[in-house]
Amino acid sequence: MASSLKLGKTIIPYEERKSSRTKRISIRITPEKVRVSAPARTSKREIQAFIEKNREWILENWAKLQETVVTQRRVYETGEKVLYLGKELTLQIINTPHKTISALYKKDQESLEIKIPQDFEGEERQLAIREILEKWYKQKARMVFLQKLSFWSRQMGVSYNQFRLKEQKTRWGSCSSLGNINLNWRAIIATEQVVDYLVIHELSHLLYMDHSSEFWENVARYCPDHASHRRWLREKGPSLII
Numbered sequence: 001m002a003s004s005l006k007l008g009k010t011i012i013p014y015e016e017r018k019s020s021r022t023k024r025i026s027i028r029i030t031p032e033k034v035r036v037s038a039p040a041r042t043s044k045r046e047i048q049a050f051i052e053k054n055r056e057w058i059l060e061n062w063a064k065l066q067e068t069v070v071t072q073r074r075v076y077e078t079g080e081k082v083l084y085l086g087k088e089l090t091l092q093i094i095n096t097p098h099k100t101i102s103a104l105y106k107k108d109q110e111s112l113e114i115k116i117p118q119d120f121e122g123e124e125r126q127l128a129i130r131e132i133l134e135k136w137y138k139q140k141a142r143m144v145f146l147q148k149l150s151f152w153s154r155q156m157g158v159s160y161n162q163f164r165l166k167e168q169k170t171r172w173g174s175c176s177s178l179g180n181i182n183l184n185w186r187a188i189i190a191t192e193q194v195v196d197y198l199v200i201h202e203l204s205h206l207l208y209m210d211h212s213s214e215f216w217e218n219v220a221r222y223c224p225d226h227a228s229h230r231r232w233l234r235e236k237g238p239s240l241i242i
């Protein structure tokens, strides 16, 4: 049963376990919840008093654990894979005596070469790699999306006003009533077919501003597999983070 513990402004998922084999009350904090174990006959009041007595300790350790969960990101080193248009690229990280950071896509080797100053270490190094990777993704996304927009707008006989690259947590794209199209740069990690679908979807909004059956008929005309692409985005989308 899902239950929660409210300590001041903090709400923590809570689990209570009573057992005749447990000799004393104890508290365990995991990244997911706080669990209290107690002897079978412990009263609600005793448990509450015990939590109250340990209140500061619980809050402090819960906060600490939440922080490590948030900062637990993947580590980028040579040999690690990153996705680009649905393909896995192998990272090659090269230390250089220079001060500049660069990323070079080697298509024939399916690799991404990142050069980084050799004096960058630990967290600073990881941060720098993540930054250059994001910059590279955005450059590629802008280029690929513009090519696709130009191709599909000609195919579909529509014209858009402006294109902007966006960073959105929950949206892949949008189209305004002024004919401006926004696309999320993170979509560059998806396959080319999925990117085509996103572009076709937004361009179709130039003709239909809603998601009516006419809208979907138009999408299907240029992208018959749109349902599977939508499913893919729904399922894999949340993991498309760097």
Ligand SMILES: [Zn+2]
Binding pocket: 201, 205, 211
């Ligand atoms: Zn839409």
